[in-house]
Amino acid sequence: MNLAIRLAELNDLDGIEALMKRSMKTLGVGRYSAEQINSCCQFVCVPDCQLIEDQTFFVVRTEEGDLVGCGGWSIRKKLYAGPSQAPLNRDLLDPSRDPARIRAMFTDPAYRGKGVGSLILDHAEKAAHARGFSKGALGATLSGLSFYTAKGWQKTASEQALLPDGIAIEVIQMEKLFN
Numbered sequence: 568m569n570l571a572i573r574l575a576e577l578n579d580l581d582g583i584e585a586l587m588k589r590s591m592k593t594l595g596v597g598r599y600s601a602e603q604i605n606s607c608c609q610f611v612c613v614p615d616c617q618l619i620e621d622q623t624f625f626v627v628r629t630e631e632g633d634l635v636g637c638g639g640w641s642i643r644k645k646l647y648a649g650p651s652q653a654p655l656n657r658d659l660l661d662p663s664r665d666p667a668r669i670r671a672m673f674t675d676p677a678y679r680g681k682g683v684g685s686l687i688l689d690h691a692e693k694a695a696h697a698r699g700f701s702k703g704a705l706g707a708t709l710s711g712l713s714f715y716t717a718k719g720w721q722k723t724a725s726e727q728a729l730l731p732d733g734i735a736i737e738v739i740q741m742e743k744l745f746n
Contacts, residue, residue, distance in 0.1 A: 568629070572686055575624040575637065580614050582634040583626065586673055587612035591710075593676035598709035599736055606734035607708075617643065618670060625690055627683050636683035638672030640691040642698065645670075660700075666742060667695035669705035684714055696745040707739040719743055 575583065588608045595604045614637075618624035624639035644658045645668065660667065669691055674683045695703060706728070707715050716722070724740040 568681055570627050570629060570635070570683065570686060572625050572627045572690055574622050575619045575626045575639070577616065577619055579619075579626050579634070579637075580616070583614045583637050584612065586634050586637055586675055587614070587671070590673040590676060591708075594674075594679065594710040595708070603734055603736050606730045606732050607736060610730045610732065611736075612673075615645075615671060617641075617645075623691075623694065624671065625687050627686055633675075635675040635678040636673065636687055638684070638687040638691060639670055640695045640703070641668040641670045643668065662699035662701075665700075666702040666704040667698070667700035667745075669695075669703050672711065684711075685718070688718055692743075692745055700745065702742060702744050704740070704742050707741050709737055709739070712739050715741055 591604055591607050591612050595607065599607065615624075618639055618641055621642060623641055625637065626634055627636035628634055642660055644660055644665070669688065672684060672687055672691075692703060703720075704723075705715065705720065707720070712722075720741040720743045722739055723742050726738055726740065727735040728738045729735050
């Protein structure tokens, strides 16, 4: 399968949001309740324009042009969730002491297991490392936990992330040293 990865642009926002919601609605089943999935679709599956503006967010398309994946990394202290997360944290990380943040990774359910997530994660890790980061951190949803574990990420903590509507979801904090 031929996949093309590139930096996301602001005109990709509608497609990114649709992909995020489609991914959560399918891949979240069996890991989160319907109520949690609906809350995530409202508050988590919202593109963060800051990542696009910082040029740290990628999209993956098929040869036919279908958007099948998105995700990236951040130079900012905010760890996870879309712009609906409060409070927003736009402070810059210090690569000499802070881990880069892997953020907003979503794969079209029809393309799960076909290398989309691996392509994005590899690009994100390499880009962060090139900017001087020696370590990464992320907040994994339960649907992404086995993927990140297989990619060498280590669980550091588990938390109940409270969404703005009062619904909580389990998020696994993970870290990895970059090579």
